[in-house]
Amino acid sequence: MPDRAIRPRKEFGKTIAADITHRLREEIIACGLLPGEPLRFDVLRERFGASFTTLREALTALSAEGLVDAQEQRGFRVAPVSGQDLVEVTDARVLIDVELIRRSIQKGDDDWEIAVISTLHRLKRIEQRDPEQALRDAEWKIAHRQFHQALVSACGSATLLAIRAELFDRAERYRYLSANFRPRPRDKAGEHQAIMQAAISRNAEQAAELIETHIRSTADNVAKYAGHLLEAG
Amino acid sequence: MPDRAIRPRKEFGKTIAADITHRLREEIIACGLLPGEPLRFDVLRERFGASFTTLREALTALSAEGLVDAQEQRGFRVAPVSGQDLVEVTDARVLIDVELIRRSIQKGDDDWEIAVISTLHRLKRIEQRDPEQALRDAEWKIAHRQFHQALVSACGSATLLAIRAELFDRAERYRYLSANFRPRPRDKAGEHQAIMQAAISRNAEQAAELIETHIRSTADNVAKYAGHLLEAG
DNA sequence: CTCACCCTTATTTTCGAAAATAATATCGTT
DNA sequence: AACGATATTATTTTCGAAAATAAGGGTGAG
Secondary structure, eight states, rough: HHHHHHHHOOOOOSHHHHHHHHHHHHHHHHHHSSOOEEEHEEEEEHOOOHHHHHHHHHHHHHHHTTTEEEOOTEEEEOOOOOOHHHHHHHHHHHHHHHHHHHHHHOOOOOOHHHHHHHHHHHHHHHHOOOOSSHHHHHHHHHHHHHHHHHHHSSSSSSHHHHHHHHHHHHHHHHHHTTTTTTTTOHHHHHHHHHHHEEEEEEHHHHHHHHHHHHHHHHHHHHHHHHGGGGTTT | OOOHHHHOOOOSSSSSHHHHHHHHHHHHHSSSTTTTTTEHHHHHHHHHHOOOOHHHHHHHHHHTTTTEEOOOOOOEOOOOOOOOHHHHHHHHHHHHHHHHHHHHHHHHHHHHHHHHHHHHHHHHHHHHHOSHHHHHHHHHHHHHHHHHHHHTTSSOOOHHHHHHHHHHHHHHHHHHTTTSSSOOOOOOOOHHHHHHHHHHOOOHHEEEEEEEEHHHHHHHHHHHHHGGGTOOO
């Protein structure tokens, strides 16, 4: 494996640019890079071991996703957060997720049901197995994302799924941002269970209602306990 | 104006990359670059007079907008078209535009009404003034875009407006693609007039219905008269 | 004749130097 | 001291050469 020696870092994607895009996205979502923080090339160059132009390509891609803010001739910075933005992202997510879960419930086949059930199962196992938080969080967040992804995966529109994925990422960043300030959520396990049951029993109206409540209550929680972070910038 | 001599091409945006992104977007939408066509750097370099990396940045941005297809290690090509994609874009547009026009009707102030009325007025003037087609088309398309933009501009969500704009561009490309094959549309002027009236009189339900019909009938027309172009790619 | 392999060519991808621009500090004038 | 103009520094942006990768072509073994 001589490649490994020559170019150690290329875990995701075939090109370095795609890899860096992926790593930067993860860091921004997890607030390892804080909202509003300037993204200077010198710093990024050292941190990610890539050249100006490769970094520039990654930042341009993330700019289109709404995670990075490009200020022409004055560089890039992590996209700032705000109460207004949180409201917009939440509203857009409700609009799209509600529609997509309706379509998935209408079109979903056996494989879809299996995906919904198994991703929820994994999520619950993680919640039960390890009441610790540190290790749990990363794994839980992946499982959580996959469950919600599975719910809408049968909607039939790659276009809307791509838009949904971007909005999910933007919302996830707010959850990370507020994670240290808000208490553990009330009964998320119960909510997920109810959503799964409504979906599998093909009760579109109930599933739509539950999803909307789920998304909005999470956002409300963020706003309630991290409101002080949303207007400073 | 010494800048002009040193760097002739920078009409849009402050950076060359932003300018090229803009010009490439226009050409792809207008099908000056055809769906599926490979975008080789040698060719683009000569055509746009920019370097590899600058072009790469532009292509990356357009890739995120769905107008360019990035194939890792194998370059870029104009995003292909298909019947499935047309259906998805149309569906997504209906979902979002219908919602945004409802919100605009609820929130729109005097300035919004003025924008709707005046953009429609301009559109009608162009239609009446110059029954020629060649010159009309470019101008008409701009006015048409601005009218539809005005209708939803008061919705209050920059997030959803950005998503809407991307979908509009993708749909516009299909209209260009089919322009040479389909007859002049039936009564677009009448449809626009009706939409404006419903909006101004704050009849949200009627406006929503008219917009949906408007979007779907345009897409149907494209599929009907340019169907043969949609599966070759 | 077919297929796998290596070699050659075409193309993309990455890099760091150099140019362009913005930010900051310095200085002279009022 | 306050202000504006100018020089200095910091940072971004652009470029084309060089490295990496894919595509194409030919050769020989089976």
